[in-house]
Amino acid sequence: MIDIGINGAAGRMGRRLVALASEDEQLRVVTALERDGHELLGNDAGVVASVDAINTPLAAQVQNKPKVMIDFTVPEAFREALRVCRQQKIAMVIGTTGLTDDDYKAIDAAAEDIAILHAPNMSLGVNLLFALVGQVAERLGDDYDIEIVEAHHRFKLDAPSGTAMGLAEAICHATGKQIDKDFVHGRHGESTRKRGEVGMHALRIGDEVGRHSVHFGTLGEEITLAHKASTRDVFARGALRAAAWLADKPVGRYHMKDVLGL
The missing domain is CATH 3.40.50.720 (NAD(P)-binding Rossmann-like Domain)
Structure with a gap:
């Protein structure tokens, strides 16, 4: 034991x-x-x-x-x-x-x-997601825009979530980007995307346990890697x-x- x-x-x-x-x-x-x-x-x-x-x-x-x-x-x-x-x-x-x-x-x-x-997230599936997101970001490069979206319950104290930050760190480790330099938290006003930047978005809604997705998109196609926890x-x-x-x-x-x- x-x-x-x-x-x-x-x-x-x-x-x-x-x-x-x-x-x-x-x-x-x-x-x-x-x-x-x-x-x-x-x-x-x-x-x-x-x-x-x-x-x-x-x-x-x-x-x-x-x-x-x-x-x-x-x-x-x-x-x-x-x-x-x-x-x-x-x-x-x-x-x-x-x-x-x-x-x-x-x-x-x-x-x-x-x-x-x-670990920012103890889910085995999320930790596999960390590895996959890093691989995709490295292979696709800056020709593909990257957006991270996370959602949690209304009572969560921190934003972005620790898991979203873990995804961001996986991208940085794979690409050499820097969170304090290359990441944008939400958008408003005139906000045309800059090449190489990564968007971060946090939703706080109801009793959502945890939902994370990373979107890779270029002209003509989009790839989404996602994880949802129901408990x-x-x-x-x-x-x-x-x-x-x-x-x-x-x-x-x-x-x-x-x-x-x-």
């Missing part, structure tokens, strides 16, 4: 991680963290997740040290979890989005002491698979492409 921890275990993603981990014969949730003062502290994490009790209560601090901690929270909670995991030598799978440049530097620094896997379980299952994969890895920084062997 692989002992794992869930940070933000009473949140929407946290509950699904607990529930799905309880169905996995190789995983055991031994730590379920929530913020100090949370109204559900002390309750069994399995019951909170609407499954059978797992004998692990929601707690504000690590009580039983896991092999890997999974973090799907907000930047503030992630920062504290990173500090604790680095201090206690607990590997981390990080799915939190909206991180700053300083956060990425902190992840790099922590990866000198623990194994860390960070958050795809992200939870990907994170659990990543945690199982990371459990025996040495210190360092890893990505979902490593899990997939890409």
Whole structure:
């Protein structure tokens, strides 16, 4: 059995991680963290997740040290979890989005002491999409315009989404473009497209779980690569698979492409 921890275990993603981990014969949730003062502290994490009790209560601090901690929270909670995991030598799978440049530097620094896997999207399909988008952008070149469109529920805090930024980074890595120089966020007024620029567009609508598409177009044809998630379980299952994969890895920084062997 692989002992794992869930940070933000009473949140929407946290509950699904607990529930799905309880169905996995190789995983055991031994730590379920929530913020100090949370109204559900002390309750069994399995019951909170609407499954059978797992004998692990929601707690504000690590009580039983896991092999890997999974973090799907907000930047503030992630920062504290990173500090604790680095201090206690607990590997981390990080799915939190909206991180700053300083956060990425902190992840790099922590990866000198623990194994860390960070991905803007834990879906296996999306991570395959990252690879495909980079290949297409490299092969087609600037003769083809590129537009990235993402859609999420009305409550999402960050825009563009972490996944959209992951798609942008895949394009940059393949083509040498720069996000702060070659990307345009939305358009209004007189906005004739410039050769080589990449458009980024964010929709916030209803209860949309997650939809991403990358459009490559030139005069006469268009290619679209797209992914749609209909349930958050795809992200939870990907994170659990990543945690199982990371459990025996040495210190360092890893990505979902490593899990997939890409």
